[in-house]
Amino acid sequence: MNGSLISASVTMGQLQRKLDTLSNNLANSNTTGFKRREATFSDLLFQQVNNQTVQQEGGRLTPNGLRVGSGARLGETAVRLEQGAIRETGRMLDFAIAHPNHFFEVATNVNGEMVTRLTRDGAFYLSEDPDNPNALTLVTSNGDYLLDGEQQRINIPLNYKEITLSKEGNLTITLLDDTVVDAGQLQLISVIKPQLLEAVGGNHFQMPDLAALGYAEADVFEVVPGDEGNLMQRSLEASNVDMSREMTELLNTQRHYQFNxxxxxxxxxxxxLVNGLRR
Incomplete structure (x- = not known):
């Protein structure tokens, strides 16, 4: 009985973590560029109990004894990078990436230090450039700076009329006098090993300490060439969460929790009953 209690209680704790993962997926089903996570389980340590005196019974197909497990644990919570649906918005500063492993690179302030993050959320806005009050720059909804191919903020003149993004990521600015100026090229990062990505909130990811893990940068990510043509203006990528699938998984997980x-x-x-027996 103790084994049953241990196995069921351990499994319930791990199932709760899967429920948390599914709940997070469902909560972000309408979040632009959100990538769902998928939980998988693995068996914990088990022991073989051989309590039969007869080594082999006639006609028996299964081995003697019982295999007693210790429950299951959450083996991995993997990020899934399947492409979300591309939806036209008509908004000039909405950019979508039409490749599942590519990310925008943004710079965010962490404890007074600017660090780079990766995101698929292509809804950008104009904000004053902190280094140039006479210019604007592109930022995310959290105020993080979109980076160009030189890993610098993108400079937008105050007298702009229209901002145009090519499929190759080239940004051009049409001024009020119809002069066209080049604003640089967006920096896209292709992630080769997406399971190394660490979610840091705000629909952003970061890379772990690759040296500590024994990886070279070239084995994990690379800068995307400008001629791949995977960018779309006036469009956004929807979340890749399938509501029907997630609800089915949620119900199944709740049922497993109830069984345990x-x-x-x-x-x-x-x-x-055993404690209540009398001799």
Whole structure:
């Protein structure tokens, strides 16, 4: 009975983590560029209990003894980079990436230091350039700076009329006098090993300490060439969360949780019966 209690209680704790993952997916089903996560399980340590005196029974196909497990644990919570649906918005500063492994690179302030992050959220806005009050720059909804191919902020003149993004990522600015100026090229990063990405909130990812993990940068990510043509203006990528799939997984996980809770209840009842026996 103790084994039943341990196995069920351990599994319930891990199932709760999967429920949290599914809940997060569902909560972000309408978040631009959000990438769902998928939880997988693996068995914990088990032991073989051989309590039969007869080594081989006639006609028996299964081995002697019992294999007693210790429950299951969450083996991996993997980020899934399947392409989300591209939706036209008509908004000039909405950019979508039409490749599942490519990301925008942005700079954000962390404890007074500017660090780079990766995101698929292509809804950008104009903000005053902190280094040039006579110019604007592109930022995310959180105020993080979009970076160009030189890993610098993008400079937009105050007297702009229209901003145009080519499929190759080239930004051109049409001024009020119809003069066209080049504003640089967007910096896209192709992630080769997406399972190394660490979610840091705000729909952003960061790279871990690759040296500590024994990886070279070239094995994990690379700068995307400008001629791939995977960018779309006046469009946004929707979340890749499938509501029907996530709801089905949620119901199944809740049912597994109930089964394990019922196992604890049955084991407790059996222990009560044994303790209540009298000689």
């Amino acid at each position: 809770a019922r196992s604890i209840s049955i084991a407790d009842d059996m222990m009560g």
